[in-house]
Amino acid sequence: MSFFERLKAAASAEWRAYTEHPFTIGMADGTLTEAAFRHYLVQDYLFLIEFARAYAVAVYKSPRLADMREAASGLSAILDVEMNLHVKLCAGWGLSPGDLEQAPPAAEMLAYTRYVLDAGMRGDLLTLRVALAPCVVGYAEIAARLAARPDTCAATNPYRVWIDEYAGGPYQEVAAKTRAHLDRLAELIAIFKEATRLETDFWEMGWRVGPRVE
Amino acid sequence: MSFFERLKAAASAEWRAYTEHPFTIGMADGTLTEAAFRHYLVQDYLFLIEFARAYAVAVYKSPRLADMREAASGLSAILDVEMNLHVKLCAGWGLSPGDLEQAPPAAEMLAYTRYVLDAGMRGDLLTLRVALAPCVVGYAEIAARLAARPDTCAATNPYRVWIDEYAGGPYQEVAAKTRAHLDRLAELIAIFKEATRLETDFWEMGWRVGPRVE
Amino acid sequence: MSFFERLKAAASAEWRAYTEHPFTIGMADGTLTEAAFRHYLVQDYLFLIEFARAYAVAVYKSPRLADMREAASGLSAILDVEMNLHVKLCAGWGLSPGDLEQAPPAAEMLAYTRYVLDAGMRGDLLTLRVALAPCVVGYAEIAARLAARPDTCAATNPYRVWIDEYAGGPYQEVAAKTRAHLDRLAELIAIFKEATRLETDFWEMGWRVGPRVE
Amino acid sequence: MSFFERLKAAASAEWRAYTEHPFTIGMADGTLTEAAFRHYLVQDYLFLIEFARAYAVAVYKSPRLADMREAASGLSAILDVEMNLHVKLCAGWGLSPGDLEQAPPAAEMLAYTRYVLDAGMRGDLLTLRVALAPCVVGYAEIAARLAARPDTCAATNPYRVWIDEYAGGPYQEVAAKTRAHLDRLAELIAIFKEATRLETDFWEMGWRVGPRVE
Numbered sequence A, B, C, D: 001m002s003f004f005e006r007l008k009a010a011a012s013a014e015w016r017a018y019t020e021h022p023f024t025i026g027m028a029d030g031t032l033t034e035a036a037f038r039h040y041l042v043q044d045y046l047f048l049i050e051f052a053r054a055y056a057v058a059v060y061k062s063p064r065l066a067d068m069r070e071a072a073s074g075l076s077a078i079l080d081v082e083m084n085l086h087v088k089l090c091a092g093w094g095l096s097p098g099d100l101e102q103a104p105p106a107a108e109m110l111a112y113t114r115y116v117l118d119a120g121m122r123g124d125l126l127t128l129r130v131a132l133a134p135c136v137v138g139y140a141e142i143a144a145r146l147a148a149r150p151d152t153c154a155a156t157n158p159y160r161v162w163i164d165e166y167a168g169g170p171y172q173e174v175a176a177k178t179r180a181h182l183d184r185l186a187e188l189i190a191i192f193k194e195a196t197r198l199e200t201d202f203w204e205m206g207w208r209v210g211p212r213v214e
Helices: A003-010 A012-019 A022-028 A034-061 A065-091 A097-102 A107-122 A125-147 A160-167 A169-209 B003-010 B012-019 B022-028 B034-061 B065-091 B097-102 B107-122 B125-147 B160-167 B169-209 C003-010 C012-019 C022-028 C034-061 C065-091 C097-102 C107-122 C125-147 C160-167 C169-209 D003-010 D012-019 D022-028 D034-061 D065-091 D097-102 D107-122 D125-147 D160-167 D169-209
Strands: none
Touching (some): A022 A034, B022 B034, B022 B160, B034 D065, B065 B169, B065 D034, C003 C125, C003 C169, C125 C160, C160 C169, D003 D012, D034 D125, D107 D125, D125 D160
């Protein structure tokens, strides 16, 4: 059972409330109002700007070059790929990227993004990565589930482009990498803990033979 | 007109909505329900923990020792004085400091405190001080106004202890110092700007005489 | 005169000491010992890791999406391009990227990189950008000057690959962008200052007419 | 064996090089030149300003109120007590606090303080506390050892006031608290690790019984 699966199991009620929210069903069957989707998407654009900042904090916090590269690729995935979906969809409503950046921030967006940024700046890299995971991995899981529903495929479903994007290969790979990276970080910590414990035992072994000479 | 007065003038609608909120009138005339006050006070305790962290960021950000001491005294005012009021009032409801620290955080408290912490960590000291000001100075202003109302003084008003604390000398002095410190920071910036402009002009003066020799 | 030119003029003695250091002449005429160059290059690899972290802080500190993209491209230029030169040159000495990452850090490298990271985390984006500028722009200037010397072009010059890299089009463009970005930041600040002053005057204009009504 | 003793044991060569440096012997027998001591003390004043900033970061990083209070008392110990010794001694050389704050920073001071600040901002609270420990605990150990030497007590020893300060009760107590706090943090981590492991085992126990139903 992977580290991420354990986190999900430990927070199963919250995970279901998030990934199976009526909003997601409304996208699958096309019953979600455009106004609701539009409000969400504009705020999600502002959200992505802050999440890009959080990935930058992950680069800053990384103790090893490999972690830095991993975080830098997450940053690039947001700025260079994911935001394009929002720009494209919002252009259909006559909203320019500049309009999006100037949209009044919703309290929910502020609360979520600043919580993640604060947790990340305060704690270490694993803490930050855990705070980022529900978004990255959850979206992949949600979209994959929705894409498998027959009603999603209806030619008239206006939310199909959103679902296809997150259910598509490139995004699913980003989420898979995130899960694998979390596992690697958690495993490294386990190895470090074990090695530290063994180091300590080694000292203790010598210590038991006789008292310390100043 | 002080720097703080200018900020207030520039945000006058928001300032009134905050300082003249019905919640404050309810404390003055004693009509606020205990449940509402209690929910507020428990969240305000969690809020103060985060604000103490924000004052610590102000110490960290300070470019001069005098600014550090100013911020450190703000930190101490929260940890060593202000929180005692909350502990005392909450003890009356059978809540220990440990209960308070473990209370589930409200979304509004998370949103506000993390916004301030993020703005402060991202920007410079003045930015952080400006983000902290509405709380520190606003509470002093609110309590002073409420204390001047006749209904506040009724012996039966259960919120008098709260009003007396923030209308009292020590807290009013903290707020006055905060306003003065903001003025000093803003003034230093004005002086620095002017000196920088003059320095630049001085270079320009020499520059106009002839071209640069490599 | 650009903002960067002004900074250079204000720190002209230090700028010359840095850009015209004997070490740079030794690379141009090939008289620098390999041991000295090798020590420098290994430490410069560690330096680039920290500078990549500093660019990540610039992404985090950016108030606008355009600044974030600019900083993210600086981060990518280090991780995806500049470090390859070091990897390639060090491979010639039998040093793997892993060996480089594990090299004991020199005190000078620690002092410089941590100073920049601290200045950047403490101050705002312009402060950080100014702290990063001597490296980015200075290297372009140094390499361009060295490349113009006849002795640099000698086929036997072992440092030609280093000089060619930093004198080459791609790196010169990075430096030019950095200078332009600094100018834009400084200009925005000037505009913001002016607009703020005018806003204030506008309030003052109204204020002079009559006293405030509570 | 306490956590701090383990750290010392794991870094015994470095610890001896630091705590038994000739500089410390020179203070004990009074042979250290005044110029050397003065240079050290002025830089130590600048060092303390940065260490106060690092304690502020510890307040900011603290996950619990008790850790915040502990860190805030460390901050106050520097700003309100320790720096007074420097101010008093430097006044004897005609240096005001303003002169001290304006003294040109030595590269060694910059390297050390910025390394600690970066390690602390990048990692979690324990990382920061470990980076702060050599200074706080080491000075107490050094001064206690020097105070026990007969030559230290000579009425003519000009460094006795320094030794008395750090060997004295208040400072020794600060160091003892620091050691105890490190132990508590490390113990909490051990407890947390164990509880986490047991939680995981509990999930695993249930998991082994049957496969997950989606």
